[in-house]
Amino acid sequence: MTADRRRYRVIVWGTGAVGSELIATVLDHPDEFEIVGARVYSEHKHGTDIGTLVGRESIGVRASIHVDAILATDADCVLYAPRITDLDDVCAILAAGKNVATTAFLFHPKRIAPDDRERLLEACRVGGTTVHGSGLNPGNISGVLPLALSGMSRTIERITLQERADWSVYESTSITFGAMGFGQPAERINVAENEFLAFNSGLFTEQVWFLSDELNAGIDEVTATVEAVPAQEDHRIFDHLLRAGTTAGQRWIWTGRRRGEPLIEIEVLWTVGGEYPGHWPTPEHGWTLTIEGDPSMRTHFFSLASFTRAVDIREHVRSASVATAMQVLNAVPAICAAPPGFATMATLPLIRSRVGFGNDTPEWGSVQ
Known part of the structure; x- marks a missing residue:
C-alpha cells in the first residue's frame, strides 16, 4: 500500500451471494x-x-x-447488499455518519419517489454522508x-441491452422459485x-430513465412488459422440481419512448431447465449492448471464473456475484471523498480495481 492510500473501515449489510464476496475480498486484501x-x-x-461465515479464519x-x-x-462505509431494500435502515445508516455503497437500489435517485429521495437527502445532510448505487x-x-x-x-439514435441467462445453475432456489416466480403458473x-x-x-x-x-x-x-413461457x-x-406447464422462461422488456418511438430498451431473457423458446431472440449468453447512431457500436460482456483454467460450474456462476460486489467495493474511496448526498454512476470518477495485479508500486510522478 502506497503512503498516500488510506485503509477503509467497512460494514457488510447482508451476507448472501454478493455480501459473502464482499467479505471474502476485504479479508483477503487487508491492506485496502x-x-x-x-x-x-x-x-x-x-x-x-465474520471470517467463519465465508470459510476464512x-x-x-x-x-x-x-x-x-x-x-x-x-x-x-456500509456495503449494503440485501435482497430487498429497507429505506428506514438506509436512512439510519446515513444519519449515523456512515457512507453507503449499495447493490440493492438507487441506480438513479432522480427518478425515485420524491418523498423517499428527500428522506435520503435529509439523512445525508444529518450524517454528512454519501450514498451510491451500482452493480452489474x-x-x-x-x-x-x-x-x-x-x-x-x-x-x-437508439440503445438496446439484451441479457440472456439460464438460472438452472444458480443454487439459491429460494430466489429462483420463490422471489422470481419460476415454477409458478405463467399467468x-x-x-x-x-x-x-x-x-x-x-x-x-x-x-432506462x-x-x-x-x-x-x-x-x-418507460413501460415494462413480460412474457412467461411454460416448461x-x-x-x-x-x-x-420444475414441473411441465409451469413457468420456465421469462422475457422482460423495459422500453423508454419519446412520442411513441422506442429509444432505450433493456431486455432480459431468463430461463430455467435449459429450454429456450424458439420465437425469442437468440443473443449470446451474457450481455449484448448495441448503440445505433453515428457511429453504431456493439459490445458483448460475459463473466466467467476463468477463460483458460478448468473451473467448476459453481465458480463460473459465482463470478457474476464477484463482479457485482467489486463494482461497489472499488467505489468506496470515491464515495467517501464525494460531497454529501447522492453519488451516481455519472458523477463518480472512473471506478477501477483497487488491487489490480497486486503488485503495489509508487504512484506515477511521485518523488521517492
Missing part, C-alpha cells in the same frame, strides 16, 4: 479495507465470526442481527458502459405478482 461488522438476517448467523468480529449494534460501530445489471453494464461508449458517439408472472418482481422491475425502469437523462433522450415514458417437461433444479 478492514471489516468491522456485518449485518445478518437469520438467527443461526447471529454471533458467528476467525477475525474476532462477530456478525449481528441487531441494527442498533451495527449503527453504533465506527466505519467509513442494473449497474455497470446498463449504466457505466453505455456512458463510456457514448464518448465515441457523434449522435445516438401469474407480472410486475404486481410479488414484492420482489415489482421491486426488480422498478430498478430496470430507473436504469438514467440513460435517458444522462444522454439527452428526453423520453416521455415442456419436468426438470430437476437442485432441490426443486
Whole structure:
C-alpha cells in the first residue's frame, strides 16, 4: 500500500451471494479495507465470526442481527447488499455518519419517489454522508458502459441491452422459485405478482430513465412488459422440481419512448431447465449492448471464473456475484471523498480495481 492510500473501515449489510464476496475480498486484501461488522438476517448467523461465515479464519468480529449494534460501530462505509431494500435502515445508516455503497437500489435517485429521495437527502445532510448505487445489471453494464461508449458517439439514435441467462445453475432456489416466480403458473408472472418482481422491475425502469437523462433522450415514458413461457417437461433444479406447464422462461422488456418511438430498451431473457423458446431472440449468453447512431457500436460482456483454467460450474456462476460486489467495493474511496448526498454512476470518477495485479508500486510522478 502506497503512503498516500488510506485503509477503509467497512460494514457488510447482508451476507448472501454478493455480501459473502464482499467479505471474502476485504479479508483477503487487508491492506485496502478492514471489516468491522456485518449485518445478518437469520438467527443461526447471529454471533458467528465474520471470517467463519465465508470459510476464512476467525477475525474476532462477530456478525449481528441487531441494527442498533451495527449503527453504533465506527466505519467509513456500509456495503449494503440485501435482497430487498429497507429505506428506514438506509436512512439510519446515513444519519449515523456512515457512507453507503449499495447493490440493492438507487441506480438513479432522480427518478425515485420524491418523498423517499428527500428522506435520503435529509439523512445525508444529518450524517454528512454519501450514498451510491451500482452493480452489474442494473449497474455497470446498463449504466457505466453505455456512458463510456457514448464518448465515441457523434449522435445516438437508439440503445438496446439484451441479457440472456439460464438460472438452472444458480443454487439459491429460494430466489429462483420463490422471489422470481419460476415454477409458478405463467399467468401469474407480472410486475404486481410479488414484492420482489415489482421491486426488480422498478430498478430496470430507473436504469432506462438514467440513460435517458444522462444522454439527452428526453423520453416521455418507460413501460415494462413480460412474457412467461411454460416448461415442456419436468426438470430437476437442485432441490426443486420444475414441473411441465409451469413457468420456465421469462422475457422482460423495459422500453423508454419519446412520442411513441422506442429509444432505450433493456431486455432480459431468463430461463430455467435449459429450454429456450424458439420465437425469442437468440443473443449470446451474457450481455449484448448495441448503440445505433453515428457511429453504431456493439459490445458483448460475459463473466466467467476463468477463460483458460478448468473451473467448476459453481465458480463460473459465482463470478457474476464477484463482479457485482467489486463494482461497489472499488467505489468506496470515491464515495467517501464525494460531497454529501447522492453519488451516481455519472458523477463518480472512473471506478477501477483497487488491487489490480497486486503488485503495489509508487504512484506515477511521485518523488521517492
